[in-house]
Amino acid sequence: MPVLALRIAVAINPQASFGHRRDVGPRVVEELRAAGHEVYALEEANIELLRRSVEERVAGGLDVLVVVGGDGMVSLGTNIVAGTVLPLGIVACGTGNDLARGLGIPRQDAEESILHLLEALEGQPRVIDAVQVRHGELTTWFAGALSAGFDAVVNERANRMTRPSGKSRYTFAILRELLTFRPISYRLTVDGVASERRAMLISVANNVSIGGGMKIAPDAQIDDGLLDLFIVKPLSRLAFLRVFPKVFSGTHTQHPKVELTRCRSVRIEADGIVAYADGERIGALPAQVDIVPGALRVYV
DSSP states (O other), rough: SSSSSSSSEEEOOOGGGGTTTTHHHHHHHHHHHHTTTTEEEEEEEEEHHHHHHHHHHTTTTTSSSEEEEEEHHHHHHHHHHSSSSOEEEEOOOSSSOHHHHHHHHOOHHHHHHHHHHHHHOOOOOOEEEEEEEEEEEEEEESSSSSEHHHHHHHHHTTTTOOSSSSSHHHHHHHHHHHHHOOOOEEEEEEEEEEEEOSEEEEEESSOOOOOBBSSTTTOOTTTSSSSEEEEOOOOOOHHHHHHHGGGGGTGGGGGGGEEEEEEEEEEEEEEEEEEEEEEEEESSSSSEEEEEEEEEEEEE
């Protein structure tokens, strides 16, 4: 029995890794119950139904919300607990797992990820930053990164694809979109200072990576109270293809067309561009992006 039995809801994504990891959620529930915790297993046919089920369970009283899946499930959990004292637990078994990567949560082995969670629950949650996005009348949270440009266009295509799986899916989507993509005219307001920029892409990062390990902001700190604004200035297709592979090692930052700056607030405006945050579709720009220091508690 644990020193303190916790009331834990386990939100399970049956489509994690395209449904190939359906066994992980039940194993998480079993292990947590075996450890003496009071566990509520939540599994629905789709993400929206699951979100409602989680919200109802949280309203009924809870000590920890655990999400089982990839960054989509982390996004669901973040949007429910950010700005509250309810901590999040993560068992990573999705495609990208970028927040898990940034937090040092095991991603390759489900049993190792479950053990990591069980050990973390014996201590205190880590306090990290979260990011609030205001778009239209809506407010959305994210913990990893927001994309608004070529990378968001790629995300839109990649999320429609079923093959290939894993990182290569994003690579194929990038190559396809590169055939017709043109630099975008942006209107930016960074910490109150307005400017107009042309760029291939703009991302606002709290975490290091997106897309299953693309280290867009290799020096980002998830608890420093700052955003990393990532801009790629206009490039030819050939130049972009030369720079792109370097994003997996983080060495792309040495290129003169790559710009990284730290800030606390960014407003992004551009015509006909859709924003994504933690791999989830936010909607059309404009978007106001603000760091909220210490807004998220995670068991790691």
